[in-house]
Amino acid sequence: MTSDATRFAAPIGRFLLAWIFFASALAKLSNWQQPAQMMAEKGVPAVDALLSIAVALEIIGAVLVILGWHARWGAACLLLFLICVTPVMHNFWTLEDPQKTEQMINFMKNVSIFGGLLLVVAFGPGAFSIDNRQRAKPAAPSA
Numbered sequence: 001m002t003s004d005a006t007r008f009a010a011p012i013g014r015f016l017l018a019w020i021f022f023a024s025a026l027a028k029l030s031n032w033q034q035p036a037q038m039m040a041e042k043g044v045p046a047v048d049a050l051l052s053i054a055v056a057l058e059i060i061g062a063v064l065v066i067l068g069w070h071a072r073w074g075a076a077c078l079l080l081f082l083i084c085v086t087p088v089m090h091n092f093w094t095l096e097d098p099q100k101t102e103q104m105i106n107f108m109k110n111v112s113i114f115g116g117l118l119l120v121v122a123f124g125p126g127a128f129s130i131d132n133r134q135r136a137k138p139a140a141p142s143a
Contacts, residue, residue: 010126011068017116018065021078025058042088057081065120068129075120082117086110 028035028051039047057077064074090110092103125131 007127011128013116014065014068014071014120014125014129017113017120018062018074018078020113021058021081022062022066025055025062028055028058038089042091044088054081054085065117065125068125068131071125071129071131072121075117079114079117079121082110082114086114 032051036047036051039051044050058081061074061077061081064070065078086107090103090107092100092107095103
């Protein structure tokens with residue numbers, strides 16, 4: 001039996017884990033040119049198309065994880081985003097200090113978030129999730 005504190009940990013954790021992606025996507029939508037310019041400076045091709053895909057992965061993934069609805073798929077969207085973005089945008093190994101240290105911290109932050117998302121993929125959304133509510137519904141009686 002779990003305590004209320006334990007049951008509330010999962011939805012709070014999902015929210016905290018995914019909120020950074022949702023907020024990041026909103027920031028990109030409100031000032032499209034800034035991330036587009038950063039991507040272009042990093043040599044990313046087809047900036048507008050890839051930025052659109054990145055924002056879609058962030059929004060879809062974050063909403064699914066936060067709600068706990070198809071949370072594993074949402075976490076997979078965010079993992080895909082991180083796999084593509086982290087080594088390109090936070091390539092600290094090519095920089096000199098102070099940018100090197102700043103980008104290494106951002107790289108490691110993403111690696112840590114990656115670990116949290118892997119836990120969602122492995123163990124699901126936990127308590128108070130749409131996924132768990134749907135699984136808990138009794139099967140309809142057969143005729």
